[in-house]
Structures are given as C-alpha cells and as structure tokens.
Amino acid sequence: MTEKNKTNEKMDRRQFLGIAWLTATLALLGESLAAVGRFIQPVSDGGFGGWVKAGTLDEFPPGSITQIKAGRFFLSRLDDGSFIALWQRCTHLGCSVPWIEDDQKFNCPCHGSVFDKLGEVQGGPAPRPMDYFEQIKIEDGEVWVNTEEAKERKAFDPSQTTKA
Ligand code: FES
The missing domain is CATH 2.102.10.10 (Rieske [2Fe-2S] iron-sulphur domain)
Incomplete structure (x- = not known):
C-alpha cells in the first residue's frame, strides 16, 4: 500500500467516525426533544391538562x-x-x-x-x-x-x- 493510499484510508476512517458521531448525537438530541415534548404537551384526551x-x-x-x-x-x-x-x-x-x-x-x-x-x-x-x-x-x-x-x-x- 502506498503512502497516499494510507492517508486516504485514514481520512476515510476519520470521516466515517465523524459522521457516525454526528449521527449518534443528532439521534440522542432528537430522542431528548421528543421526550421533553411529550412531557410538556398538554393532555387533551380526557386526562389532566384538559x-x-x-x-x-x-x-x-x-x-x-x-x-x-x-x-x-x-x-x-x-x-x-x-x-x-x-x-x-x-x-x-x-x-x-x-x-x-x-x-x-x-x-x-x-x-x-x-x-x-x-x-x-x-x-x-x-x-x-x-x-x-x-x-x-x-x-x-x-x-x-x-x-x-x-x-x-x-x-x-x-x-x-x-x-x-
Ligand atoms: S407542602 Fe408543606 S404543608 Fe403542604
């Protein structure tokens, strides 16, 4: 493997890890926002809050x-x-x-x-x-x-x- 190929492979691995980290962070953030939304949303189907x-x-x-x-x-x-x-x-x-x-x-x-x-x-x-x-x-x-x-x-x- 040439030195250039090794560099490309490192960059690909870095990019992959960066994308994976960003995806996991966004998924966690989305889950958290959904949980907060469910918590603060007024209940209007016959429960408390309506x-x-x-x-x-x-x-x-x-x-x-x-x-x-x-x-x-x-x-x-x-x-x-x-x-x-x-x-x-x-x-x-x-x-x-x-x-x-x-x-x-x-x-x-x-x-x-x-x-x-x-x-x-x-x-x-x-x-x-x-x-x-x-x-x-x-x-x-x-x-x-x-x-x-x-x-x-x-x-x-x-x-x-x-x-x-
Ligand atoms: S919460 Fe203190 S007397 Fe009721």
Missing part, C-alpha cells in the same frame, strides 16, 4: 368531597348543590393533599397544612387556599372539569362555584 369527566351528577351528593385521580383534583359539592373543583396540590410546597373524611379536612402530610372543604387554610404554613379549576360544565347529567389552568385565590368566594 377537560376531565368527573362522573354523573348523582355520584356527588351535596356535602360530599370526591377525589378525581385522573384530573388531580377533588370535586367538592357544597350543601347548596354547587360545585368547586380543588387542585390536590398543597399551596405550601406542592405536596398532594389527601381528604380525611373522619376529620372533614384536607391534611397535608408534608408540613401539616390543613384546609377545609372549600379549600381554605385552617392551619399550617400554606400561604393561601387550595387553587381551583374555574371551568366546570354539566352536560347530559355528567360533570366535567377543565384542568388546563388552576386559579389562585386569597379566600373562598361563591363566584368560584358552579351551580348544578
């Missing part, structure tokens, strides 16, 4: 609190029959807040914030009431909640509820 079917009207008697896991909220039906949808996220540092039926309170397991069935703070470090989802619709006897945007508030107000 309209979520909570159930039928008769599943929510006045005075009840029902967790809707697919929507990450609690549907609170007040004594007058109206609804408020409370995001399950604690307004202190974001832990999921369970409803404690025996105490008739939401009790955050992380730092002890307590909220009533309207989502108002009863104790602990939470700086404001539980956020709520403003849009609730009732169609053909089914209750739907739009989980696209949670609203912050300073206190409960009846304007935050939806009449059945």
Whole structure:
C-alpha cells in the first residue's frame, strides 16, 4: 500500500467516525426533544391538562368531597348543590393533599397544612387556599372539569362555584 493510499484510508476512517458521531448525537438530541415534548404537551384526551369527566351528577351528593385521580383534583359539592373543583396540590410546597373524611379536612402530610372543604387554610404554613379549576360544565347529567389552568385565590368566594 502506498503512502497516499494510507492517508486516504485514514481520512476515510476519520470521516466515517465523524459522521457516525454526528449521527449518534443528532439521534440522542432528537430522542431528548421528543421526550421533553411529550412531557410538556398538554393532555387533551380526557386526562389532566384538559377537560376531565368527573362522573354523573348523582355520584356527588351535596356535602360530599370526591377525589378525581385522573384530573388531580377533588370535586367538592357544597350543601347548596354547587360545585368547586380543588387542585390536590398543597399551596405550601406542592405536596398532594389527601381528604380525611373522619376529620372533614384536607391534611397535608408534608408540613401539616390543613384546609377545609372549600379549600381554605385552617392551619399550617400554606400561604393561601387550595387553587381551583374555574371551568366546570354539566352536560347530559355528567360533570366535567377543565384542568388546563388552576386559579389562585386569597379566600373562598361563591363566584368560584358552579351551580348544578
Ligand atoms: S407542602 Fe403542604 S404543608 Fe408543606
């Protein structure tokens, strides 16, 4: 093999490795972008981030609190029959807040914030009431909640509820 052929073979090998490296990098970048895209894309097929079917009207008697896991909220039906949808996220540092039926309170397991069935703070470090989802619709006897945007508030107000 001549010296010129060896040089050409080296260049070919270098070019091949360069192209292989570039291809692998672009593939990895593409995979990463696709994963990020899937993560931040709002869900609109009935999951959190879009309209979520909570159930039928008769599943929510006045005075009840029902967790809707697919929507990450609690549907609170007040004594007058109206609804408020409370995001399950604690307004202190974001832990999921369970409803404690025996105490008739939401009790955050992380730092002890307590909220009533309207989502108002009863104790602990939470700086404001539980956020709520403003849009609730009732169609053909089914209750739907739009989980696209949670609203912050300073206190409960009846304007935050939806009449059945
Ligand atoms: S995250 Fe709920 S009290 Fe701190």
